[in-house]
Amino acid sequence: EPEVTQTPSHQVTQMGQEVILRCVPISNHLYFYWYRQILGQKVEFLVSFYNNEISEKSEIFDDQFSVERPDGSNFTLKIRSTKLEDSAMYFCASMSGTGIYEQYFGPGTRLTVT
Amino acid sequence: AQKITQTQPGMFVQEKEAVTLDCTYDTSDQSYGLFWYKQPSSGEMIFLIYQGSYDEQNATEGRYSLNFQKARKSANLVISASQLGDSAMYFCAMREGWNTGKLIFGQGTTLQVKP
Numbered sequence: 001e002p003e004v005t006q007t008p009s010h011q012v013t014q015m016g017q018e019v020i021l022r023c024v025p026i027s028n029h030l031y032f033y034w035y036r037q038i039l040g041q042k043v044e045f046l047v048s049f050y051n052n053e054i055s056e057k058s059e060i061f062d063d064q065f066s067v068e069r070p071d072g073s074n075f076t077l078k079i080r081s082t083k084l085e086d087s088a089m090y091f092c093a094s095m096s097g098t099g100i101y102e103q104y105f106g107p108g109t110r111l112t113v114t
Numbered sequence: 115a116q117k118i119t120q121t122q123p124g125m126f127v128q129e130k131e132a133v134t135l136d137c138t139y140d141t142s143d144q145s146y147g148l149f150w151y152k153q154p155s156s157g158e159m160i161f162l163i164y165q166g167s168y169d170e171q172n173a174t175e176g177r178y179s180l181n182f183q184k185a186r187k188s189a190n191l192v193i194s195a196s197q198l199g200d201s202a203m204y205f206c207a208m209r210e211g212w213n214t215g216k217l218i219f220g221q222g223t224t225l226q227v228k229p
Contacts (some may be wrong), residue, residue, distance in 0.1 A: 022182065033216065033217075041152055042127040042220060042222060043207075048214070048215070097213075102161050103149075105160075107157065107159070108159075
């Protein structure tokens, strides 16, 4: 069964460093999302992406964040200068755009900023 | 105001019993979707069940069913015949308006199944 994959599974970085979180969505899906979950809290929407552009973003998704789909398979989230409060689990999700419109989530990348 | 409210931080259920996890939502949209996801201790998010706002029948998916009461704006998840592997965090989520929009999640309910 096709699945969303994310790398790395765990990333440790120092405050102020840039990180890139990578996702490979399900191959025929058209809509892509990033969410984050601070430990013990609810899952929060960051950004949605369709047709090579951002379709919606939350207040969390400020100028320090960017997304890219550099080729036909990868979908990346970049944080330019990490802060302690960026420590969270980051989930990528994809959706086909047909059917019941469920979003399939990847296993997540745990980002720890020290 | 909270869009999705899950009032039960933690629940216990005996193995093989049924359990209901509560979810209420708030929206002024006529078209929306309601989802339940399971998050085991390993951290991944597993899609369980979906209910569309225009669906007249309650959704069912194996041992999962969604008790959808539109007038009360509730979308409770019912798990029948609980198994030890059902122990996890459960999130209710809503998608407002257009079908490809973002999901808004509740705070989650931790379910523990006792042997």
